[in-house]
Amino acid sequence: MKNQILTSKELNELKNDLPLWQIQDSKLIRDFHFKNFIEAFAFITKVAIIAESMGHHPDWYNSYSYVQIKLASHDLGGISNYDIELAHKINDIE
């Protein structure tokens, strides 16, 4: 399936589809807290492998046991169906 920006209708449905993710500045954002750095980094490693397999990568930030993931399709200027797919895959591994 081609990567394309979500319609307003699809964006409105995200609240139900991905309740753990916030929409800010045209990005899907989720915060993760782990018990220590090693658990946080193992999670990061899983996301890295999944992202490269999809050919679609997150922006992310890590500080010790805290990870923030931001999903957006920079080339399309907003949230796309690939971002939704990656968000679901990240939910599944967490």
Next chain:
Amino acid sequence: MKNQILTSKELNELKNDLPLWQIQDSKLIRDFHFKNFIEAFAFITKVAIIAESMGHHPDWYNSYSYVQIKLASHDLGGISNYDIELAHKINDIE
């Protein structure tokens, strides 16, 4: 604590202390099975970080969702207190 080879008495106690680990050829061995490669590799990554922090590293083998870990102190020619410590840390993260 200095790294030193276990006494026969300590080796005999391993069966109770580390029941999930087998002793073969003067090595502590445990097999791990995960649901897929990503889970197996996240586990390996945790072990890698812990091992480097201890300055004591396992020998390990991976084939898709299967991981085998072998612990021994090559320089001492057998199982040492560092191997016991690493085995416990690996048990804790799994």
Next chain:
Amino acid sequence: MKNQILTSKELNELKNDLPLWQIQDSKLIRDFHFKNFIEAFAFITKVAIIAESMGHHPDWYNSYSYVQIKLASHDLGGISNYDIELAHKINDIE
């Protein structure tokens, strides 16, 4: 391209195509030596990400700064075109 076992002719050409890899027991094998564990593990991480992206995974063994990679298509019972492709990708990252 479908994954299929190499013909005898293709196997004979491997010596020229992949001179750093040995053929043993119907597997493609290469040894790698790094300056320390961290370098070895960074290499392993690259191979893990590439393998999952291909949906084709190596068997491998690590002991501190030493990594051995074995490539074979277990389901096909020998070396396949996917193994050749993965061997080249591993050569490229090393």
Next chain:
Amino acid sequence: MKNQILTSKELNELKNDLPLWQIQDSKLIRDFHFKNFIEAFAFITKVAIIAESMGHHPDWYNSYSYVQIKLASHDLGGISNYDIELAHKINDIE
């Protein structure tokens, strides 16, 4: 050596000691650009292993082939000797 905040004199010397790092908001900051995501992530993995071994962790941000590392001792409220040590170790592996 105890972790302690740098004196003004030590902060002034950082420009010579760590010319690739900028000081902003009481943090040591360096940007890294790699050829692709896999290389960026292998670098992050090395930093992760080193950080856990030191018991001193960076804040970092990654977007595809770009990595930004920020070093500060949050508990001390500024840049410390551990941050300097970690910056040098990161320089060495890059």
